[in-house]
Amino acid sequence: MIHAVLIFNTSGIARLTKYYTPLRQSSQTLVQKIFSLVCSRPAGLCNFLDAPELEAFLGPKTKNGVEERWQVIYRSYATLFFVFVVDGAESELGILDLIQVFVECLDRAFENVCELDLVFHFDEVHHILAEIVQGGLVLETNVEEIDTSVQQASKARKESFVSANPLSLGVGGGLGPRTGNIKTPLGWLTGKLTGVGAR
Amino acid sequence: MWERTLQDLIRGLRANKKDESKFIAKAVDEIRNEIKSDDMELKAGAVLKLTYVLVLSQLDMLGYDMGWASFHVVEVMSSPRSHLKSVGYLGAVQSFEQDTDVLMLTTNLLKKDLGSTPSDVAITLNGIAHIVTPDLARDLSPELIGMLNHSRAHIRKRAILALQKVLVKYPDTARHARTRLEEKLEDPDPGVVAATVNVLCELARHNPKEYLSLAPQLFHLLTTSSNNWMLIKIIKLFGSLSPYEPRLVKKLQPPITELISTTAAISLLYECVHTCIIGGMLQGPSGDSLAKLCVSKLAAFVQDTDQNLKYIALLAMTKIVPSHPHLLAEYQDTILASVSDQDVSIRMRALDLVSAMVNRDNLQSIVQQLLSHLVTDPSSSTLPTAAQSLAQHTVPTSPTSAKPQITGHSPAYRLVLSQRILNICSQSTYDNVTNFEWYISVLVDLAHVANVDVGEEIRDQLVDVVGRVRAARRYAVKLMYTLLSDDTMLRNSQDEGSCSEVLWAAAWICGEYCDELAEPQKLLPYILQPEITRLSPEILAVYIQTATKIFGHWAAELAQQWDDSDLQEVKDTVDLILDRVGELISSPYIEVQERAANTVQLFHFIKTDLNGHRPKSSPAASFSAPGPSSSTEHLNDMEPRFPKSLYLIQPLFTTYELGPVALSAQESIYVPEGLDLDAWIVPPPREVAPVEEVGEKKKKSKKGKGKETDGGKVKNTKKKVREDDYGDVLIPLEPDIETPEEIAERAKRKAERLAQLRDDPYYIHDDRPSQPVDVDVDSIPIVRLDDMPSLAAELPNPRVPILKALSRTFSAEPFVIDKQGEMPEGAILKPNMSAPVSRRRTPPASVVSTPPRLSFYPAYEVPDNEVARPSTPDPIKVTRPKKKGTGKKKRTQIATVDNPT
Structure with missing residues (x-):
């Protein structure tokens, strides 16, 4: 499932934080760590964030005898980074597509979405995200359906x-x-x- | 009143960037007032603003939390107006946690909302998915299950996803929900089917066996659907199921193989490959071709320009390595190349993969490559090997010791890399290492280039390798000598990441195996130079010990071929040690202080002896060629030619050889019959107390609740104590005086215990006559002269610069790892503990035997008969149940401190 959805800009200011599992105790430092690591990655690298600093958080967890890792998958659009934290039940490449779907939906709702739309309509962004992901599970992936x-x-x-x-x-x-x-x-x-x- | 809207708040925040926290504090104060308002509109606005502030404060650590407002949030949730309700639910979703108390109040609200208009139901279902607790799950599950048949597909989807959360929180629902959920796999709406598959995929991950019965339906979907998103989920679902149903594997192979070869969607292709690997579909003859297909696809990904494909391919390859290492072997170069990728994400995965791929054949090349990543300057990427730097040893600063600059790699990554190198080499007791001289040089190189704090790990491995691999000791000593004589490490020892702990290992190895050195005394000036005070106290303590060991060995060797011209050198060396170690007596660290003080006392004694030594010229002839048969008895009366104190130190260190201790050594020690490990050795003081206070305590017993005050009972002391523990004290009326038999018994037990302790080398006896070393020097018998070594027997070889010449060319000897370690004599090996014996080196007898040269040394005369210590150590006494830690470090100290001879 999806554990968190984060949007922040290139200066590290959060525009949306959504946790689907309670990470709150560690979230402050965690999010900042992810910010700094993602921001420092030049363009052209892969969309998966993996670093020794995050190993404790993402590292292999044993769940019902199956070892799995969490993944931080991100995409950058103009001044914004869209970050998804997911576990092994999600397809890595699928989530990359989902981020694209999310951004397309924002774009339709706001007509050429820009960072300020997310700033002033943070509630609306939450409503849109709720049409794509509910409780960490993907609700719909079709842009048309979501838009409707x-x-x-x-x-x-x-x-x-x-x-x-x-x-x-x-x-x-x-x-x-x-x-x-x-x-x-x-x-x-x-x-x-x-x-x-x-x- | 002019209330701020959310927009005003945001605008205000943007205008007040400088003192944002002040502004927020003010805004929150306003919100506190507004949220209490009766105007629902205003209240909702306040909740919305508060939710926004919460997001900010979470990131800036302003420390606001919405707990105090949760009741107002529920109020807004209960608003009949859709736009306000959505604000309320948003606030709840963002701020409520599992233990938020107002959630208890929401049950009816949620039930009501679930029966409302479709848009409200959608909001409610979304809210439930976030905030559901076990209680809510129990109460709401009937409604949710009912929702599965809602007329709108959108609501059905949301209800299915919300139901998953309910099932997780309240598993008892599963009975009712399962069948209804399965029906949804045939829903006319594809979105609903996809959502159902998604939910099943989540549920099956927790409990795969329960969902095996769904396989036919899922299989049908797999072969008919074209929705890639859903296909990915179905494939993932099969990945969790197939390990529990072998028949499924057979059934799945054809369609998955077809998907792999035909699908255009890379995400689906990857998922198929991934599932094949984790689902165990590559086993058996039919799996082989599939495995080849998978690996070829993954290899194509790794070589792709798309970094994302490279990353996930490495991820999947790591999972396939354990079962099919041979398939990946041909792509080794490509994989190794990705260890040097510019992207740290890819490097991390590649490191994982590479460590999984390591075997005996490729270890050296892989480690060499990893090591080169730690080397900073690209020009010096041809790292001088330790051997090369050894050759340049005469030059004071060798190239390797140049302090490495910081590279592009982050310290955290360097640490991971360094630890990875150590791990892949040492895994399963150095199974993959074939050349230990190479490995020791790798460790030394690593210490030089790591520039992160791995010194302790390197130190431990150095000591471990040298202890286990006899054939590598010679080389190790040579290398460690270089390390100690090169003061770069010493100078940088206080920097972070200097790995100065390696000096610990270097000093210990040089001290412990100094018989490999031809002129060990040459090392003394290095390890006693004044700069060593920069080192940490742990290292300093080992340095002192090493100096003592080296002197002991050298002096004993000198004594065998004594020439009076050596006297001055010995005196100088003793002075040097006294001088330098003496400075350390004032060290603030207790361990250093103590060892320094000990050492200084010993050497004072030696010095006195040396000063009293008068060269004897005449009897030299009789010594140089002692008759093998006749004269040995008479030697007893003769004074030796050399100062007797030269033999003082060496036996302290060489009595036992330190070997690796087997993991199971402690537990497999045979417990002697009649020994109760749980019995008190020294009884706790309570046992004695009642005996003496019986008289006074008599009255106290009345305090008890009166039960069982049966005073006539005669009990022995032990039993009484037992009663004591139970709280209600029972004291017999008869004064409890020890009978003579009991006293005798006690005395006997004490004597027995003392006798036992006498054999215990770890027990410090205070009743034995001690021999203070520094009281009366002359009265101490130092050397017994029988069994003097025949000096002619071992003429000194022409000495090589550092090492003793040996007939064998080193490294010709095969490296054997003492994997198993020492076991105590008479140990009972449990069958499962026995390590693979194939590479075991020595029979146990030779492991414990003392070095052969030892027998040449005359033993010290000690009044009682303890001297005649057997050459093999006594089996470890189990009489000390508290004694633990058979670690090497510990043993070192025990051996050095506690040898009473």
């Missing part, structure tokens, strides 16, 4: 939002690329005052 589900879910949230806030001018719900920063009438006003485009 994402849209359906966001539509439902939007409708719920509109029905709750009749004054919201039909936008909001925290959804929709670059328009979703108006949550309440007050928020909308604030948005106007501070400038919507000031992201």
